Amino acid sequence: MLQIMEGSHAVAEAVKLCRPDVIAAYPITPQTHIVERLADMVADGELDSEYICVESEFSALSACLGASAAGSRVYSATSSQGLLLMAEVCFNVAGMRQPVVMSIANRAVGAPLSIWNDQQDSISLRDAGWFQWYAEDAQEISDFHFLAYKVAEDNNVLLPGFICFDGFILSHTYEPVDIPDQESVSAFLPPYHPVIQLDATDPMTMGMYATPDYYMEFRYEIDKAMTQSAIALRKAGSEFKEHFGRDYGELIEEYRLSDADFAFVALGSVCGTIKDAVDEMRKDGKKVGLLKIRSYRPFPAEEIKKALSGIPLVAIIEKNLSIGSRMKGAVGLEVKDAINDSGVCVYSYIIGLGGRDIRKLHIRGVYEEAMKGNGDTFYGLREELL
Amino acid sequence: MTRDDWYRHDRLPHIYCSGCGNGSIINCVLEAVSDIGWNIDETVFISGIGCSSRAPGYIQTDSLHTTHGRAIAFATGVKLANPDLHIVIFTGDGDLGAIGGNHFIHACRRNIDLTVICINNYIYGMTGGQGSPLTPYGKKSTTTPYGACEMPFDLCNLAVAAGANYVSRWTSYHVTELTKAVTAGLLTEGFSFIEVISQCPTSYGRRNSLREVSDQILYLKNNAVLHQRWKRMQEKGEDLSSDQFVVGEFIRQSRPSMGVSR
Ligand code: SF4
Numbered sequence: 001m002l003q004i005m006e007g008s009h010a011v012a013e014a015v016k017l018c019r020p021d022v023i024a025a026y027p028i029t030p031q032t033h034i035v036e037r038l039a040d041m042v043a044d045g046e047l048d049s050e051y052i053c054v055e056s057e058f059s060a061l062s063a064c065l066g067a068s069a070a071g072s073r074v075y076s077a078t079s080s081q082g083l084l085l086m087a088e089v090c091f092n093v094a095g096m097r098q099p100v101v102m103s104i105a106n107r108a109v110g111a112p113l114s115i116w117n118d119q120q121d122s123i124s125l126r127d128a129g130w131f132q133w134y135a136e137d138a139q140e141i142s143d144f145h146f147l148a149y150k151v152a153e154d155n156n157v158l159l160p161g162f163i164c165f166d167g168f169i170l171s172h173t174y175e176p177v178d179i180p181d182q183e184s185v186s187a188f189l190p191p192y193h194p195v196i197q198l199d200a201t202d203p204m205t206m207g208m209y210a211t212p213d214y215y216m217e218f219r220y221e222i223d224k225a226m227t228q229s230a231i232a233l234r235k236a237g238s239e240f241k242e243h244f245g246r247d248y249g250e251l252i253e254e255y256r257l258s259d260a261d262f263a264f265v266a267l268g269s270v271c272g273t274i275k276d277a278v279d280e281m282r283k284d285g286k287k288v289g290l291l292k293i294r295s296y297r298p299f300p301a302e303e304i305k306k307a308l309s310g311i312p313l314v315a316i317i318e319k320n321l322s323i324g325s326r327m328k329g330a331v332g333l334e335v336k337d338a339i340n341d342s343g344v345c346v347y348s349y350i351i352g353l354g355g356r357d358i359r360k361l362h363i364r365g366v367y368e369e370a371m372k373g374n375g376d377t378f379y380g381l382r383e384e385l386l
Numbered sequence: 387m388t389r390d391d392w393y394r395h396d397r398l399p400h401i402y403c404s405g406c407g408n409g410s411i412i413n414c415v416l417e418a419v420s421d422i423g424w425n426i427d428e429t430v431f432i433s434g435i436g437c438s439s440r441a442p443g444y445i446q447t448d449s450l451h452t453t454h455g456r457a458i459a460f461a462t463g464v465k466l467a468n469p470d471l472h473i474v475i476f477t478g479d480g481d482l483g484a485i486g487g488n489h490f491i492h493a494c495r496r497n498i499d500l501t502v503i504c505i506n507n508y509i510y511g512m513t514g515g516q517g518s519p520l521t522p523y524g525k526k527s528t529t530t531p532y533g534a535c536e537m538p539f540d541l542c543n544l545a546v547a548a549g550a551n552y553v554s555r556w557t558s559y560h561v562t563e564l565t566k567a568v569t570a571g572l573l574t575e576g577f578s579f580i581e582v583i584s585q586c587p588t589s590y591g592r593r594n595s596l597r598e599v600s601d602q603i604l605y606l607k608n609n610a611v612l613h614q615r616w617k618r619m620q621e622k623g624e625d626l627s628s629d630q631f632v633v634g635e636f637i638r639q640s641r642p643s644m645g646v647s648r
Contacts, residue, residue, distance in 0.1 A: 026484075026485070027480075027513035027514070027516040032513045032514055032516065033514075035516075036516065036529060039528065039530070039531065040531055044531075053517050055483075055484035055485060055519060056454075056484060056485035057485075081435075081453055081454060085454075085485075113435075
C-alpha cells in the first residue's frame with residue numbers, strides 16, 4: 001500500500017521488515033531520523049532487536065561487526081564524517097566477510113564543515129570492499145534494503161553493503177512509498193543463517209595476521225566476491241520483481257538512450273532532475289538521454305559500455321571530487337574506462353558540492369559546455385569568490 | 387578590554403535557540419578572560435562538533451572548529467607548538483564524554499595546560515536530542531523514548547581520577563560562581579576542567595517535563611548540591627535524590643604539567 005512518508009522513515013520501515021537482531025548507531029545529520037525511528041520501534045516492542053546507543057561511529061560499526069561475527073543480522077546508518085570515522089572498521093567488516101548493511105545519507109565532508117549533500121563520503125570509501133548502491137527516490141531506498149541483505153548474505157558474496165541516498169534531498173522529504181507487509185518480505189528474505197560464525201563449541205578466529213604468504217589471496221577472494229555480488233543482485237532484483245512488481249534486475253537504468261546522441265550519466269536523486277531536463281531538451285529537438293548508475297560497486301562496466309555504445313558525447317554529473325585526478329570526478333574515470341573508445345568524448349562535471357542546488361537549467365548548462373568541448377571541470381563556481 | 391570586545395559582532399545574532407543556556411556560559415567565559423586581562427592575539431578558542439562547539443565562531447580570536455570529539459587533540463598540538471598561547475576549549479557532553487572520551491582522559495593524565503569548558507545539556511542538541519553518556523538515568527531523549535537505561539558518566543570524577551589540576555562543576559544558573567571557576571581554571575597551570583550543566587529547552591527540557599525555559603533553570607538551581615554539603619550528607623549516611631547533582635570545586639592542585647610556557 002502506498003503511504004506518504006519521509007525518506008528516512010521509509011528506510012526505518014524497510015529495516016524493521018528485514019528484522020535485524022542488532023542495531024548500533026551514533027547521531028549524525030542527516031541520518032539521524034532513521035535511527036531515532038528505529039529506537040522508537042524497539043522501545044515500543046514493534047521490533048525485536050538490540051538497540052545500542054554507542055559513543056561514536058567507530059563503536060557503532062565495531063559493535064555491528066562483533067554482532068555479525070556472532071551470527072546476527074545487523075544494521076547501522078551514518079553520513080559524512082561518521083562514515084570516514086568508520087573507515088578502518090569498514091575495511092575490517094569486508095575483510096572478515098560480514099554481511100553488514102548500512103544506510104548512508106550522503107553528505108559533504110569537512111573541512112569546511114558542511115551538513116549538506118554531495119556524495120564525497122561514500123565515494124571516498126569505494127575501495128573498502130562494500131557494495132555501494134545509489135537510490136534515486138524513497139521507493140528505491142526502501143527496496144534496496146531488502147535486496148541488500150539478500151545479496152550480502154548470499155553465500156557466494158558475503159560482503160557488506162552501503163545503501164546510499166542524498167542527504168536532506170531524499171532523507172528529509174516526503175514521497176509516496178510502497179512498504180510491503182512482513183509476510184511478503186519474509187518470503188523474499190528468509191532469516192540469516194551464517195555459514196561461519198563465532199561459536200564457543202567450535203572455536204575459530206577472524207581477522208588474525210595473514211602473512212605475506214596468505215594476504216593477497218584474501219584480497220583476491222574479496223574482489224571475486226564483489227564480482228559475484230553483481231550476479232547475485234541481478235538474480236535478487238528479478239526475484240524482487242516477482243514478489244513486489246518493481247524490477248531491479250539491472251545495475252543501471254537507461255532513460256531515452258536508445259536513439260540519443262548525447263548521454264548524461266549520474267548517481268542518485270539528481271537523476272530525477274536530469275530526466276525532467278532530458279524531456280524538456282527532447283522537446284527542443286535535442287537527442288539526449290540519461291544513464292543512471294544504481295551500483296557504483298560493483299561497477300557495471302560491460303552494461304555501461306553497451307548502453308552508451310554509439311553515443312559520441314557523454315557528460316558525467318559528479319557530486320564528488322577526486323582531487324588531483326585529470327578528470328576530477330571519480331565516476332567519470334570509470335565510465336571512460338568502460339567505454340574505452342578514444343572516438344567518444346567523455347567529460348566529468350563537478351557540480352552541486354556541499355549542497356549547492358542542481359536545477360534543470362544547470363543540466364542544460366552542462367550540455368552546452370560539453371557541446372563546446374569544455375569538460376573535466378567544475379560547473380557553477382561563483383567566480384566572484386575566487 | 388571588556389567582555390563585549392571579545393565578540394565577533396558581525397557573526398551575531400547567534401543561531402542558538404531562544405532560551406538556550408549557551409549564551410550565558412559564553413558570556414561568563416569571556417567575562418573571565420577579559421577580567422584576567424588576556425589579549426585577543428594571545429588566546430585561541432578550539433571546539434569540536436555540537437551546539438557548544440559553535441561558540442568559537444562568535445569570538446574574535448583565532449579559533450579551530452575541528453571534528454567531532456577531537457578538540458583536545460587539536461588543542462594539544464596548538465599548545466605544544468606555541469606554549470605562549472592561552473587555549474580555551476568549548477565542548478559538550480557528547481563531544482567530550484562520548485566520541486572524544488579518550489582524548490579527555492589522556493589530556494588529564496598529561497595534565498596539559500588547557501582549559502576545557504564542557505557544556506553539559508544531557509543530550510546531543512544539534513542533531514535533535516539523542517541520548518548521550520551524560521543523559522541521566524531514566525531521562526528521555528529521542529533514542530531513549532522511555533528513559534535512559536544506562537548509568538551516566540560523572541565527568542568531574544573522571545577528570546579528578548585521571549589527574550587534572552583543576553576541576554569544578556556549575557550550572558548556567560550559577561553565573562557568578564561559574565565566572566570565578568573559569569577564571570580559576572584559566573589561571574591554573576595544567577589541565578583545567580569546568581563542567582557547566584545547561585538548559586536545552588529545544589531538545590531536552592520539553593521531553594522531560596520542563597516545559598518552560600525557567601522550569602529548567604529552576605531545576606538546575608534547586609537540584610544543585612554544594613560539594614561541601616554533599617560531604618556532610620555523606621558523613622550522615624544520606625544520599626542524593628535522583629535529580630540532585632553536586633556542584634563546586636572538586637580539586638585544585640599543582641601536579642607537574644605539560645605545555646606551560648616558562
Ligand atoms: S538544541 Fe539545545 S543546546 Fe542546541 S542551541 Fe538549541 S537549546 Fe541550545
